[in-house]
Amino acid sequence: MNLTDFEALSFDCYGTLIDWEAGIASVLSRWAVTHDLTMTDEQLLTAYSNHEAQAEAEHPTDLYPQILARAMRGLGTQLGVPVSDDEAETLAVSVPDWPAFPDSAEALERLSRRYRLIILSNVDRASFSSSNKRLGVRFTSILTAQDIGSYKPSPRNFDALAREVERLGLADGRLLHVAQSLFHDHVPAKAAGLPTVWINRRHDTPGWGATPQPPANVTPDWTFTSMAAFAAAVDAEHH
Structure with a gap:
């Protein structure tokens, strides 16, 4: 070929x-700092990755902003750190940035x-x-x-x-x-x-x-x- x-x-x-990694990490890192979570951008992205894929598999007709919000909430649950509606929305609407x-x-x-x-x-x-x-x-x-x-x-x-x-x-x-x-x-x-x-x-x-x-x-x-x-x-x- x-x-x-x-x-x-x-x-x-x-x-x-x-x-997209720069875009997602920008939001997740600010959230981590707010909650005194000491993780690198790479650690946050790696932890996040499976939550987005799971949300997409389980909710295939959700729009992508909803997927992003679900994934961030899943990450918060995994790490034992709260994710407010505003924090989830920040990631959900971040794609244009x-x-x-x-x-x-x-x-x-x-x-x-x-x-x-x-x-x-x-x-x-x-x-x-x-x-x-x-x-x-x-x-x-x-x-x-x-x-x-x-x-x-x-x-x-x-x-x-x-x-x-x-x-x-x-x-x-x-x-x-x-x-x-x-x-x-x-x-x-x-x-x-x-x-x-x-x-x-x-x-x-x-x-x-x-x-x-x-x-x-x-x-x-x-x-x-x-x-x-x-x-x-x-x-x-x-x-």
């Missing part, structure tokens, strides 16, 4: 294009010259709309958990992606899925028969952070440490 073989790229957003990775917008603009770009994201439409402003590119299609009624890694989300690819008239084998999370994206994408690119944003940080450990070994077809490196590889193949 070559990167030039594809006509469309489907992207995870949070963790891949938007720095989450920063884009510095290379995301430019890389997407470069990639948009060669591919159709699709979003497949565990988020609601309103939250993604705010993030999209930071990314600065027009996506061909935007598929959210709100639209699909479930959250990745559910196979339903990749079934919805397959239907969208068919609707767009793309031939089989012409879609490449691009994501950071092995748990949310690479394991189910591979199960759905998709080739994948791993944007390994945490390449210099041990552990899994805000993402649960993947339930199975998975081997992406390409690995890059940034979106900039991925876009550069695409440009190099086209020359």
Whole structure:
């Protein structure tokens, strides 16, 4: 396979294009300080990760802000620290404040010259709309958990992606899925028969952070440490 073989790229957003760990940690660290909880950002994210995944699995039709609030309450219960309604709401409404990775917008603009770009994201439409402003590119299609009624890694989300690819008239084998999370994206994408690119944003940080450990070994077809490196590889193949 070559990167030039594809006509469309489907992207995870949070963790891949938007720095969700920075956004979540910003809220959790302030909460921890308020309650005299001495944990690093990494420890907070690791403890948080399974609560978000559990909330998404158990409440697949909840909007993402509700998922965030549930996850924070679950974290508080685990750590024996109270989470007030206001504190849970602070995380729930924080997505528009989450920063884009510095290379995301430019890389997407470069990639948009060669591919159709699709979003497949565990988020609601309103939250993604705010993030999209930071990314600065027009996506061909935007598929959210709100639209699909479930959250990745559910196979339903990749079934919805397959239907969208068919609707767009793309031939089989012409879609490449691009994501950071092995748990949310690479394991189910591979199960759905998709080739994948791993944007390994945490390449210099041990552990899994805000993402649960993947339930199975998975081997992406390409690995890059940034979106900039991925876009550069695409440009190099086209020359």
